[in-house]
Amino acid sequence: MLRLQLLILGLAALVGWLALAAPSPAQAQGGGALTIFFLNVGQADAALLDAPDGSVALLDAGDAPSGQDLLRFLGDRAVARIDWWLPSHPHADHVGGFTAVLNAGVPVVHALLPSPQYNTPTLMRQLGMLFSSGVDVQNAAAGQTLTLDRAGQVTAEVLNPPEPPETNDVNENSVVLLVNFGQTYFLFGGDIGTRTEANVVARQLANVGTWPPIDVLKVPHHGSAGSSSQPFLNVIRPRWAVVSVGARNSYGHPTVAALDRLTSVGAEILRTDQLGTIVTTSDGTTVTVEIAPYIHLGVPQPP
Ligand SMILES: [Zn+2]
Numbered sequence: 001m002l003r004l005q006l007l008i009l010g011l012a013a014l015v016g017w018l019a020l021a022a023p024s025p026a027q028a029q030g031g032g033a034l035t036i037f038f039l040n041v042g043q044a045d046a047a048l049l050d051a052p053d054g055s056v057a058l059l060d061a062g063d064a065p066s067g068q069d070l071l072r073f074l075g076d077r078a079v080a081r082i083d084w085w086l087p088s089h090p091h092a093d094h095v096g097g098f099t100a101v102l103n104a105g106v107p108v109v110h111a112l113l114p115s116p117q118y119n120t121p122t123l124m125r126q127l128g129m130l131f132s133s134g135v136d137v138q139n140a141a142a143g144q145t146l147t148l149d150r151a152g153q154v155t156a157e158v159l160n161p162p163e164p165p166e167t168n169d170v171n172e173n174s175v176v177l178l179v180n181f182g183q184t185y186f187l188f189g190g191d192i193g194t195r196t197e198a199n200v201v202a203r204q205l206a207n208v209g210t211w212p213p214i215d216v217l218k219v220p221h222h223g224s225a226g227s228s229s230q231p232f233l234n235v236i237r238p239r240w241a242v243v244s245v246g247a248r249n250s251y252g253h254p255t256v257a258a259l260d261r262l263t264s265v266g267a268e269i270l271r272t273d274q275l276g277t278i279v280t281t282s283d284g285t286t287v288t289v290e291i292a293p294y295i296h297l298g299v300p301q302p303p
Helices: 002-021 064-076 098-103 121-132 194-208 230-236 256-264
Strands: 034-038 046-050 056-061 082-085 108-113 136-139 145-147 154-160 176-181 184-188 216-218 240-243 268-271 277-282 287-292
Touching (some): 098 121, 108 121, 121 136, 184 277, 194 230, 230 256
Parallel strands (some): 082 108, 184 216
Antiparallel strands (some): 034 277, 046 056, 154 176, 277 287
């Protein structure tokens, strides 16, 4: 009886292994997968992009208390180099954690910074370290297209801010990135509000004439009521909406109004305060979502 059970277990393991080993259509063409981790950093934003060829981009880095955990996470994933540092805007909840990365001497190749700059002591110290270590520092302006990996499979189109910027507001000047791999698209909205959402949509429609289907939206401004406007969502219609928020945060994020609007266009909402770190993987055709509550960075959240 025991032998039969072992045989069945062995067969099940073999079938499981074969299922795991079977390449997806994109992988069969030698593509591999793109993985984006929306890290659970409390009331802040941080995402790590891991391209099929191993190139790495960091899109925001959480706040300062998350820095050491972010570093540990990079170490766990054997990230030896950040190919692109892509802060959306210089507020502490988006760039604070990057100081620990720089202090640890993790090499950074390129940095695309929001413009105009916003001078905080943290940002000035980071800029000093970036420039002194020979990082290729560029200013973000709508219309640029970055190639994030050496294989040229993953690109990021800069959709905001325009050059010259239309406002001095730091949130509204967030760098908005449209990341593309194969037929899949990820939109990173920084902390933009209604007015910039409208401008981003209008510019893209004027320039390209259409919007690609958005698989994953990093919901602008942590789901505040002044973002995720209906006209914006009606155009981009994301399949998944990732909201990066701290449990019981003092801002009341995400707001019911923003969540209702996201739901009204059919988006499935994924909240870091409820689910923890959210891992999205694209094989170039389809995006799949996995929850990784064990990856938590920064200050422990209240239960
Ligand atoms: Zn923010």
